[in-house]
Amino acid sequence: MEDKKKIFGVKSIRTKLILIMIGMLGFTLAAIWFMNRIFLPAYYQHSKVSMLEKCYGSTNSIINNDSQYKSGESSTLSDESTLNLEILSENNTSNVYVFRLNNFFGKVYYQYDYPSENVITQYQKEDVIDKTKDYVIGIEDTQSFAVKDKKRQLMSLTDNYSVYKVMDERIGSYYIELFGKLDSGAFVYVSTNYQSMAENIGIFNSFLLYVGIGVIVFGVVIMVFIGNNFTKPIRQLTKIAQKMADFDFEIRYPVKSDDEIGALGSSINTLSENLEEKISELKTANNELKKDIEKKTQIDEMRKEFLSNVSHELKTPIALIQGYAEGLQDNINDDTESREFYCEVIIDEADKMNKMVKKLLTLNQIEFGNNQVSFEHFDIVQVLRSVINSALLLAEQKQAVITMDEHEPVYVWADEYMIEEVVTNYVSNAINHVDGEKKINVSLVKHDGVVRISVFNTGKCIPEDELDKIWIKFYKVDKARTREYGGSGIGLSIVKAIMESMNQKFGVINHDDGVEFWFELDTQN
CATH class of the missing domain: 3.30.565.10 (Histidine kinase-like ATPase, C-terminal domain)
Structure with missing residues (x-):
């Protein structure tokens, strides 16, 4: 039960990987949400301004490349220039107007080069006049494009054009407009819608929340699968290490990869083999030591037994020899036959002692390996x-x-x-x-x-x-x-x-x- 808690609890590598992944995904989503909330409006606005500035440059290039219009041979743009301006307008989701200003008897008239007079509608004419009249008045009065109006917020200003964010009270939304003068002397007016970023960010963050939940759930499933595959060899190596701790060196890790896990498995296998060999050597040495101790004990016992047995075996013949020798010395029997009998007994007992000692020496040499075979x-x-x-x-x-x-x-x-x-x-x-x-x-x-x-x-x-x-x-x-x-x-x-x-x-x-x-x-x- 304790091992399962370690495998499936917080201490498990797989659980740590899942928690780390959830944390990283959560942090990433929170960071994206924060960036959207703080920096996306400014970035969106900057992108819109840059797009209008590019439209100005492209328009100026298209007009300059129209040689007949630029030299005055034709009062209208060529079909190619008109097509290029139309493509530019559509690709940048903006309205592009190119016109010239004519002053007749103190009144300013608009002459449209793009869209041409036969294409532009009366509504469009009125809308352009309404949105550019402040710029036109400014040109006549101060020869600059600066406009002082609370409804307009200056975004960019150069010698050739100015860019403003303007509030359209009629529809209640913002748009960005560029008004400038081209190299040919004509004027260009470009406008594009500027959606409310607060609403867009809210929608995007809601969508991001749902996507994030889905990604986290899908990521957890993937990480569980990856974690199982990643921790499986680790758990297997843990079992092998536990077996080794219990002095079981039979099991081996099947090395199937050349990564760190494979290298660790090879090291575990080598360690198991070396430990098995060393423990075998230790057991052999321990067994030999036990044998030596037993042999020493046996030798001590044999020595004690030997001394006891020799003392016992020699006691009788020595006593006989001593008794008969003393009898001879005291002349117990004076006849020759008795003395010869006494001498024979002494010689016989001495011979027995001699033979026994020789046999003991022979046995001792053989038992202790001194008598080489x-x-x-x-x-x-x-x-x-x-x-x-x-x-x-x-x-x-x-x-x-x-x-x-x-x-x-x-x-x-x-x-x-x-x-x-x-x-x-x-x-x-x-x-x-x-x-x-x-x-x-x-x-x-x-x-x-x-x-x-x-x-x-x-x-x-x-x-x-x-x-x-x-x-x-x-x-x-x-x-x-x-x-x-x-x-x-x-x-x-x-x-x-x-x-x-x-x-x-x-x-x-x-x-x-x-x-x-x-x-x-x-x-x-």
Whole structure:
């Protein structure tokens, strides 16, 4: 609702444009009305005076160009001059009279050259005499065209003519007249109607009001249409900006023009792409930071756990070594057999501690990337047989049998030393936990560019809820049995670290009669 108020309210650009247009039209109409009221009468009057002055000049030129009339060869104007004067009179909506004054026995007579004597009517003659008699008297008395009369208002005065605005009391309206002397010696009288400007201005302003209302209504409709087209891309860009504020950078503005809106849309699109890229980089960096924090936390936890587990695992052998060493020192048993037994226990426990420390160092190097993986192309079958041969003696002591089918050489890509460590841990783990039929089987299965190596031993299954825990350092499913063969719970952790360092799969599967440990290696480059 608030967005709609912004779109359709005073804050809307479209509404502002409409109000500005209405204001400009209203101001223009008011200005026109004021100009008409104040300046139009004076301009109209000036135009009329200028028109009469042009009529004088044109009449003088027409008479001067009539060579026969000017030289006195003819007492009347030529047909061409008469036609030109008629055209001049009609085009300027004025009455033009050209005449000469003759004085017979002290009385002035009018001799009309235009209109000619046979054309001008008696009414026209009387009207011309009535309107020019003051000028004629003035000519005879003062040789000037000045007329002192309250009914006449002087508009223009030169040596050749004078222009007056005259009130015609008979019809109750004004007219403008020019009386002057031509170069040929003839006189010219030109008159034109001067309408009441107050009435004309009122009519014009009324018409202007109606036209203005129509223009404003039509302009509002046009501006609504233009405003919609103008503000539509702006509203679209606003929505895009809002989406960007909500971290949604999928939407893009369709640039269809090369104007400012198109340039703004292109900039918004570029900004959206850059923001999306930068935010993606920030998220990646933030994710890496979280991983680093989690890794640091894990390292701290691993350190604490490591110290706790090592302390626990070393406590028993150290106590045994210390006890038996003190027994030797105190000569508890003087016979040779007892001393040898004490020494064997000390050596055995020290050997276990040594092996555990070595395994911990190996695991530490692998987990922290200090032991770099060196990929080689080698025969995994040969590695398996070598490990099996080394474990045969220990298997015989457990009365277990290790079997492996005959295989052609199978070449894999991996770190040979590390893979040998994995196989050794799997086989040793199988020997230590074999039971029942006491069978151990090592097998290979190739599929989809990899080979799966499995070590199966008969015996008890691992509880399902502990299958994921056996890969944790120092974790022991059967602690009594592990203590029996001297296990530390580190071997499978080493397997996990090695396989993860080479990005290979590994795992454990429970069967009805035993447990299968497996891992996979690439056979293709």
